[in-house]
Amino acid sequence: MLDLTIAIPVKNEEKNLGGCLEAIGRGLVRKIVIIDSGSTDNTKAIAKEFGADVLDFYWDGKFPKKRNWFLRNHTPKTTWVLFLDADEYLTADFKADLKDALTANSDKNGIYGFWLNYSIYFLGKKLKGGYPLTKLALFRVGAGEYEKIDENQWSKMDMEIHEHPILKGKISNIKSKIDHRDFRGIDSYVDKHNQYAAWEAARFSQILNDADLSNQFTWKQRIKYRMIHSIWIGPLFFIGSYIFMGGFRDGSRGFAFAILKMSYFTQIYCRLRELKQKEENRLI
Structure with a gap:
């Protein structure tokens, strides 16, 4: 079992979350945490049925948003944390490379985070072309947090979207891709x-x-x-x-x-x- 917490911020993700959790599988990581923003569908029930921990998040329109709030107020006890969206599905190749990457860096050899790569699905099929999607979504707990942006409800988004973690240390990458799917429609x-x-x-x-x-x-x-x-x-x-x-x-x-x-x-x-x-x- 990997010394890793997977944190999944959600709101009304019943169409995506079940598949996301099944793709992770049981026994891969020490903890899976669902950070919910007042879902009114079956999102929380799906999470609890799978055995994931569920946290309720209420945004006041200012800093911190969901991911930084989780890091500050419910700091993972594991060495690593991976932020995953409900429409992102771990592939077998990615999980194999994830195990290798975290095992090789278990002795704190200077790698503090990993850029991750994603396959994009659109209208039901994987895209072959287009700009690649990458995120810095896997890093050591305590190595940093997402950019601090002092906003005042610029939008309804209560989660860091296009921000990235500011880390103190070297950053590597995992080449195998996570599947980015969204079944909620156009x-x-x-x-x-x-x-x-x-x-x-x-x-x-x-x-x-x-x-x-x-x-x-x-x-x-x-x-x-x-x-x-x-x-x-x-x-x-x-x-x-x-x-x-x-x-x-x-x-x-x-x-x-x-x-x-x-x-x-x-x-x-x-x-x-x-x-x-x-x-x-x-x-x-």
């Missing part, structure tokens, strides 16, 4: 990205006046925030994803996926223009 996908866009626009507005925050960005974040004020960010993402990163190999699904992502980035640009206009009107 309505959920679009609604979720509307909230993401509102949050991203508000965050970018704050970044302009916070040098310390921008110094913590990954190279991908730096590129995104350099381009995000330009109307071309959406079309450039589409060209990169669909053409240069091979999204065309997925046919109509790849085209639709790239179009939706292009729309997402274009929406962020429009929201930024709107925020700027409101600020200018306020100063008049």
Whole structure:
């Protein structure tokens, strides 16, 4: 059994959570914790039936959000913690590589976290192309926490979404992929990205006046925030994803996926223009 806690933040995830837990399996890790934000469906019942611990989280609209709240108030007793979304499914190859990675680093040889790779499923099938999805979601307990962003209910999201942990130590990666599936449908996908866009626009507005925050960005974040004020960010993402990163190999699904992502980035640009206009009107 791995000296690892898997923490799964959820809200109304009955369509995804059962499959996520079954993919983890029993006996792989010391503890599985479900951090619930007031689910009104069968999410909590599914978690308890599996034998996972359930914590109730109530967000006050400010820092900390769900993951940092868990790290601060329910600090895992294990050496490692892995944050997993309910629509992320551990594969057999990933679990094998996870065991190897944590066993090899059991003597604290300087590795404090791992970047993880994900396969993206869209409209029921795995995408062959498009930009790769990676997250820094596995790290040593006590090695750091997610970025501190002082927000005031920019959106309804009570969980750190596009933030990443700031760790003190070397970071490696696990190459085998986790399957990123979502069985809640396109309505959920679009609604979720509307909230993401509102949050991203508000965050970018704050970044302009916070040098310390921008110094913590990954190279991908730096590129995104350099381009995000330009109307071309959406079309450039589409060209990169669909053409240069091979999204065309997925046919109509790849085209639709790239179009939706292009729309997402274009929406962020429009929201930024709107925020700027409101600020200018306020100063008049």
